[in-house]
Amino acid sequence: MAEADSTTAEETLNQQTTETTDGFHIVIDALKLNDLNTIFGLVGIPITDLARLAQAEGMRFIGFRHEQHAGNAAAIAGFMTQKPGICLTVSAPGFLNGLTALANATTNCFPMILISGSSEREIVDLQQGDYEEMDQLNAAKPYAKAAYRVLHAEDIGIGVARAIRAAVSGRPGGVYLDLPAKLLAQTLDAVKAQQSLVRVVDAAPRQLPAPESVKRAIDVLKSAKRPLILLGKGAAYAQADAEIRAFVEQSGIPYLPMSMAKGLLPDTHEQSASAARSFVLQEADVVVLIGARLNWLLAHGKGKTWGAEPKKFVQVDISPTEIDSNVAIAAPVIGDIGSCVAALRAGLDAGFAKPGAEWTGAIAERKNKNLAKMAATLEKNPSPMNFHSALRAIRDVLKTRPDINVVNEGANTLDYARSIIDMYEPRKRFDSGTWGIMGIGMGFAIGAAVTSGKPVVAIEGDSAFGFSGMELETICRYDLPVCTIIFNNNGVYRGTDVNPTGGKDVAPTVFVKGARYDRMIEAFGGVGYNATTPEELTKALLEAIASGKPTLINAVIDEAAGTESGRLTNLNPQSAAMKK
Ligand code: ADP
Secondary structure: OHHHHHHHHHHHHHHHHHOEEEHHHHHHHHHHHOOOOEEEEOOOOOOHHHHHHHHHOOOEEEEOOOHHHHHHHHHHHHHHHOOOEEEEEOOOHHHHHHHHHHHHHHHHOOOEEEEEEEOOHHHHHOOOOOOOOOOHHHHHHHHOOEEEEOOOHHHHHHHHHHHHHHHHOOOOOEEEEEEEHHHHHOEEEHHHHHHHOOOOOOOOOOOOOOHHHHHHHHHHHHOOOOEEEEEOHHHHHOOOHHHHHHHHHHHOOOEEEOHHHOOOOOOOOOOEOHHHHHHHHHHOOEEEEEOOOOOHHHHHHOOHHHOOOOOEEEEEEOOHHHOOOOOOOOEEEEOOHHHHHHHHHHHOOOOOOOOOHHHHHHHHHHHHHHHHHHHHHHHOOOOOEOHHHHHHHHHHHHOOOOOOEEEEEOOHHHHHHHHHOOOOOOOOEEEOHHHOOOOOHHHHHHHHHHHHOOOEEEEEEHHHHHOOHHHHHHHHHOOOOEEEEEEEOOEOOOOOOOOOOOOOOOOOOEOOOOOOOHHHHHOOOOEEEEEOOHHHHHHHHHHHHHHOOOEEEEEEEOOOOOOOOHHHHHHOHHHHHHHO
8 A cells, every 4th residue: 555655656746747838938937936027018929929828827918009119118117116127029020119118228227128039040040031030139239238048948037037137236227138939939847947947136236335435425515515416317216215305405405306306306395496407507516416417418517508617526326437428527426326325414414514595595596586487477378278378287287196197208398398397206207218209108108007006197299199199099908097198289399380392292390280189099998188278178187087097188289389399409400500
């Protein structure tokens, strides 16, 4: 009897060890083991089954109509959570569509992983003409923080672990993970597969600043008469909200938030110098950059924007090579923002004095003057609506709902909304970012809605919306609480340009006049509104938010409103040449 029993046990063991799994399941297990439970993607050969199985295994799969928007959704999920957002695409064209989002994520320091299926290596490498043939790994490299390919099922666990660590450690960014079709179909002993998985420990370790770098920074701060803190989206990403607020308040230094750092402290905070931006950039003598780069968005730290007097910069950043990238940095503080700001705060000892009334008073005076001017502009009620009167209506509604996520893109729509719409909570504003690109709208809106479970209001120029408009179907399919507001002025920048030849074609910047974008969402079961006055816009937005349903408001703006390229007119070659 005893003998018979032991045979049975051995048989069972044999059965266990001969149980197999495949590449599809190992990828899913590797992601789930690392708490990555949502995939944004678009199915097709060879990854349809990966998406199906992921859903069957309890992951959320959000299917898009174009990979770029799936990638943008993944990227913004990464920014919001500090975990890499996952985007899944097919090979060659699908991969290339996703690559735009991957490049944008890398540029913006958002962690994401683009996973693409790929064709047969042997055929691709000999360029023998495979279905969707492309050397995706090498194509991805210049646009990603890192790029990896996995060839053997037993390496999937390590491949996913490397991708996660590369995406979130140090300066976050986009990572490409290449999964050939053959790999997904490979089988492996189930126990071995389980053992090959890696749960990443401490994916983004804290990096403490060197004490001497903190001391140097404090010394520079002590020498300041007119200090300024500049908060960038790195500061928002770092989720060190309480520490940053304490540093700002304890130091008494006025601050400016970059657009995606808005809400880190409420925009209504008395130390916010946003309404005196030009003044403080010109007049400050010491500027503390916290998670903000001195790129084009800050005029590279030099020139007219920064006034005549040379500045001293303190720069807090995780990336040592960011330092001195545009101008000399007097005091670099390298480390994670939470640790660096905590160390700086601890360094605000008895020898540090809050900035004097001469500086804070001058800022307050400038602020009040500009705010009064803006209030007068916002109060006007022109017919048809202009950007200001429409944004006033939106601002007043959003003020009552600080938890709402705001997505914003366009030229004029971006520029005006950024300064008119106040933000009250961190990581609630998502926009065109470091590249200043159009096309992030619906991808970010979907990513933000899925990730936060909270409503999203996407404030879109009519041109910007066009890049991702088909994703309205995705919004409706998943019944997401996204309200898209289109600032419709019949064209790119505005709708009044004419074809100088008198020919049949409209001018390059002009769209169909009087387009009814609200009817687009109705095609998919969403609710559309057409708003021609601020009152109609207010009513529609209140109703849209209360419904928690997919909605779209076509906000009809004066077609003559809007300037060429918004505030970037000087970047147009002809305008720049004319200025010279
Ligand atoms: P903005 O466009 O808002 O000015 P940038 O994207 O130019 O902001 O700058 C963000 C900076 O923040 C990058 O230089 C990046 O290296 C840095 N950064 C991102 N995350 C962290 C972090 N956790 N700790 C320190 N620095 C960070």
